[in-house]
Amino acid sequence: xxxxxxxxxxxxxxxxxxxxxxxxxxxxxxxxxxxxxxxxxxxxxxxxxxxxxxxxxxxxxxxxxxxxx
Numbered sequence: 001x002x003x004x005x006x007x008x009x010x011x012x013x014x015x016x017x018x019x020x021x022x023x024x025x026x027x028x029x030x031x032x033x034x035x036x037x038x039x040x041x042x043x044x045x046x047x048x049x050x051x052x053x054x055x056x057x058x059x060x061x062x063x064x065x066x067x068x069x
Contacts, residue, residue, distance in 0.1 A: 001038045001039075001040060002028050002032065002034045002038065002039050002040065003040045003041075003042065004024050004025075004028060004039070004040065004041045004042070005041075005042045005044070006020065006024070006041070006042070006043050006044070007043075007044045007045075007046060008043065008044070008045055008046075009045065009046060009047070009048045009051055009058055010045045010046065010047055010048065011048075012045075017043055020043065021041045021043070024041050025039050025041060047059075048062065
C-alpha cells in the first residue's frame with residue numbers, strides 16, 4: 001500500500017489540494033502499477049511561521065521580499 005506524504009505551507013485552495021491528490025495518485029498508478037484503491041495520500045499544511053531554512057522562516061522571508069525594491 002503506497003503512502004504518499006506531502007508537507008506544504010498553508011494557503012492553497014481546496015481545489016488545488018484536490019488536484020494535487022489526484023495527480024499524485026495517478027503518478028503512483030503509472031509509475032509503480034499500484035492499484036488505485038491501495039494508494040494513500042496525506043497532506044500536511046503548516047503555517048509559514050513554523051517552517052524555516054537557514055534560521056529564517058518562510059513568513060520572515062516573505063516579509064523581506066515585500067520590503068525589497
